[in-house]
Amino acid sequence: MAASPTTGFLLDVSVAGAALAGSLLLGTVAARVLRALLGGRRARAEQAMRPMVLAVVSGGDVPAALISARGGHGRAAERIAFAYLARLRGEAAVFLADLLARRGAMARLIRATHSPRAHRRARAAERLGLIASPEAERRLAELVTGDHNAQVRIVATRALGKTGSAAAARTLLHSLSRPAPVPEGVVASALLELGPEAVPWLRAELAGGRRQRAMAANVLGLLDELPAWEGLVENTGSGSVEVRTSAVRALGRLGLPQAIGPITACLHAGEDPALRAAAAYALGRIGDPRSVPPLAACLEDPHYWVAHNAAMALAEIGGPGAIALSLAAAGLGGGAAHAREALARRALARDERPEDPARAPAQVRASAPARAPAPAPAPAATPAQVPATVQPLAGRPPAGHPSPADRANGQGR
């Protein structure tokens, strides 16, 4: 009996499907075999070149075979050298950079930074940062300020930070004034990576443009650069809120009691809430009991982060700070909630029960600072009014007072 047209069609489809599946299977097997072969060849090449590269790390003579290696062996040698270079510093890194330069890797990388493909430029920039020669630095500086692709600029910025060069600090700081600057966090990380090499430029930029001053202040604080404290103090008194806040925060990190006066001046009720919150935070970091009265006066501040940071700072100070919190916690004002939270956190940190204000010795209570009048009325802080520079000391804000991190993540709106 002849097959119907439908059956014939189904048969054709089945045969075609089986053929397609067979081809796919064959293709997959072929790809795996090819990959295994290439992987094996690559592993053998690396095995042959690795001892030679390791000898270079130790300062031995560079074998001629390592300089002249081409093809798979040449690529393996460079792969290993770059991998080791990322993990080494000191003279071992210099030996490897010299090896790569002698193999012509530098010239190839510089050419690659002119590639029309962004990922090639970025990869070349990353490797130039490891080589860290003056020529590499110059090209990286051009990429940081001139590449049209934001990702390439970011990679070049990070790479410039790895060069360890003082001049790189200047390029990084000045890149902040470009029309499309690299995100500040990336620049800050690169400056921190430069470490002490960046300090002279950072200190000089404390008298520079607004963005440079704010960045320099932040990074100097993170680098614990104590000798910069006077320059930082000068920046707490005038200029933009961003610069003043950065300077106050840096002084807090340095922890110098000499800075208490200028920081306390920033707590004044007429100042920007972001600056005041940063000042409260900084006073907590310094931890000097002289800061207790001005901080206690902020406990009932209408701006959430000012009052919160003041309470946490008092807890950090401990002793008279904790007594001031106990007195505030016993009250009914808005500061009582912040004070109770700070006391509870302090007790948890010390693994004890919160202090009872009624149990404080009478003479201590008498010497504790009287509760200062509430600061001058100011409009309630809305999330939009508190810039991302405000740093909470700890804890989560109540509804309506999202933290800067929440806002950055799009929460709390």
Place this chain on the structure above:
Amino acid sequence: MTSVLVVDDDPDVCDLVTYKLEQSGFDVRRASDGDAALREVARKVPDLVLLDVMMPGVSGLEVLERWRSDETTAGMPVIMLTAKAQENDVERGFELGADDYVIKPFSPRELVRRVTAVLSRRQSV
């Protein structure tokens, strides 16, 4: 021969450290994670351990804590290997009884100096 156990999940770091220490006359053993390090030390206590902090599974700090709580390994010299971004771990490492620390990226020459210094300190005690 003085034996050193290198514990790091990064094979490139292990290669570099092993090569430099062997070149300086040490007998080097390797472990690629915390569990392997615990097993290696249980098998034979080395004269010194170079211990990475951040590893998959049991962390370097946890490994160090276990060694310090065991009387056979409580006095074993340990140098922590830590990335620059994990400098906070250094303090914790010292609290747990680490003898020294080396920050990555590292200088091989400095690493050998520190290993030698820790070993001579221990021998003089």
